[in-house]
Amino acid sequence: MPENxxxxxxxxxxxxxxxxxxxxxxxxxxESADFVYLKAETGATSGNLSVxxxxxxxxxxxxxxxxxxxxxxxTVCRITDKGKDAFAAYVEALRSYISTDKx
Amino acid sequence: xxxxxxxxxxxxxxxxxxxxxxxxxxxNSGKPMILWGTLVAVxxxxxYFLWSKTGSPxxxxxxxxxxxxxxxxxYKMGRNHEKVPASEINRILGKVWMWFGIxxxxxxxxxxxxACIRYAAHMDGVVGVDMTMIILMMMGLCGAISGSVMNQKAxxxxxxxxxxxxxxxxxxxxxxxxxxxxxxxxxxVFALIIPGVILQHKTxx
Numbered sequence: 001m002p003e004n005x006x007x008x009x010x011x012x013x014x015x016x017x018x019x020x021x022x023x024x025x026x027x028x029x030x031e032s033a034d035f036v037y038l039k040a041e042t043g044a045t046s047g048n049l050s051v052x053x054x055x056x057x058x059x060x061x062x063x064x065x066x067x068x069x070x071x072x073x074x075t076v077c078r079i080t081d082k083g084k085d086a087f088a089a090y091v092e093a094l095r096s097y098i099s100t101d102k103x
Numbered sequence: 104x105x106x107x108x109x110x111x112x113x114x115x116x117x118x119x120x121x122x123x124x125x126x127x128x129x130x131n132s133g134k135p136m137i138l139w140g141t142l143v144a145v146x147x148x149x150x151y152f153l154w155s156k157t158g159s160p161x162x163x164x165x166x167x168x169x170x171x172x173x174x175x176x177x178y179k180m181g182r183n184h185e186k187v188p189a190s191e192i193n194r195i196l197g198k199v200w201m202w203f204g205i206x207x208x209x210x211x212x213x214x215x216x217x218a219c220i221r222y223a224a225h226m227d228g229v230v231g232v233d234m235t236m237i238i239l240m241m242m243g244l245c246g247a248i249s250g251s252v253m254n255q256k257a258x259x260x261x262x263x264x265x266x267x268x269x270x271x272x273x274x275x276x277x278x279x280x281x282x283x284x285x286x287x288x289x290x291x292v293f294a295l296i297i298p299g300v301i302l303q304h305k306t307x308x
Contacts, residue, residue: 021113025120030128030188037188041124091117097110 009093012086014059019044019052024087027062027079035075053077061086128190132253133302135177139200140295142173147287154281163284170208195252203245207238235283239269239290246294255305258298265293 015021022042026033033041039049053075056062061083065076079087108116146169153162214234243266250259269286276283 016108016113018108018116021116022120025117026124029121029124030190031194033188037127041120041127091114094110094113098114 009089009096011093011097012090014055014061015086015090017052019048020056021090023049023052023056023077024061024079024083027077028084028087032076032078035077038077056083059086125190128188128193129302131303132193132196133299133304134180136295136299136302138176138180138299139173140291140297140299142169142176142291143295144288144291147284147291151281151284151288154284160279160281166211167208170204192252196249199245199248199252203241206241210234210237235286236270236273239266239273239286242266242287242290243269243294246290246298250298253302255298255302257301261298261301262294265290268293 015024019042022044023038026038026041035046035049035053038044038053039046042049044052053062053064057064059082060080063078063080065078067074067076146165150162150165153165154160211234214232243262246262246265247259250256250262269289272289273283273286
C-alpha cells in the first residue's frame with residue numbers, strides 16, 4: 001500500500017509489456033490490422049511479434065485469422081470485446097497510479 | 104524492455120502508438136473526396152450544357168453514369184494505395200456517404216417510378232418535389248457530419264457554407280432552369296474538393 005493509503009489497481013501483466021501494449025493500442029483504434037502493418041508500426045521482428053500475438057490470442061484479447069489475399073498469405077488481427085475491456089481496465093489502472101503519485 | 108516501464112511511460116506509449124497509427128490510417132483519406140468532388144463538378148457542368156442545349160432534363164440520368172465511374176475509380180484507387188487498416192473514423196465516413204448514395208439514388212428511382220405511374224394513369228401535372236434542393240441538403244449534411252467525425256472544423260464549415268450558397272442560388276433561379284444543376288458544381292468544389300485537399304495536406308504533414 002502506498003504512503004497516502006490509496007490502493008493501487010493491479011496492472012494486467014499481459015498488457016504491461018511494451019510490444020503487446022503497442023499492438024493493443026493499434027487494434028483498439030482499427031477495425032482490424034494485418035501482420036505486416038503491425039510489424040511496420042511497432043518496429044518489431046517477425047518472430048517476436050508472432051510470439052506476442054500468440055499470447056494475446058491465447059488470453060482471448062485478440063482474434064487472429066489466417067488466410068490469403070490473392071496468392072499471398074495474410075494474417076489479420078482484430079481486438080475482441082474481452083480485449084477492449086482489458087485495455088480499458090489497464091488504462092484505468094495506470095491513471096490510478098499517476099493520480100496516486102500526484103496526490 | 105519487458106514489464107519494467109512506468110505508468111507514465113505506458114500511457115505515453117499508448118498515446119504515441121495510437122497517434123502514429125491514426126496518422127498512417129488517415130493517409131490518402133482526402134483522395135476519395137477529391138475524386139467524387141471532381142466527378143460531381145464535371146458532371147454538373149456537362150449536364151448543364153446538354154440540358155440548356157436540348158431543353159431536356161433527361162440528361163440528369165448521367166448522374167447514374169457518374170456513380171458507376173466513381174465506384175470503379177474508388178475501387179482502383181483503394182487497390183493502388185498503401186495497404187493500411189480501416190480506422191473506426193474511416194468506417195463511419197464510408198457508412199455516412201454510402202447511405203447518402205443509397206438515399207439519393209433511391210429517391211431518384213422512386214421519382215422516376217412515380218412519374219411513369221402518373222404517365223401511365225394519364226394523370227395531369229408534375230410531381231411537386233424539388234429534388235435538387237433535397238439532394239443538396241443531404242449532401243451538405245453528410246459533408247458537415249464528415250467534418251465533425253474527422254474533427255476538422257474547416258471541412259464542416261466549408262460544407263455548411265457551400266450548402267447555404269447553393270440553396271440561395273437555387274432559390275433565386277426560375278423554376279425548372281437548367282442552371283439549378285450548377286448548385287452541384289458549388290457543392291462539389293466547396294464541400295468535397297477543397298475539404299479533400301485540406302485533409303490531404305493535414306495528413307501528409
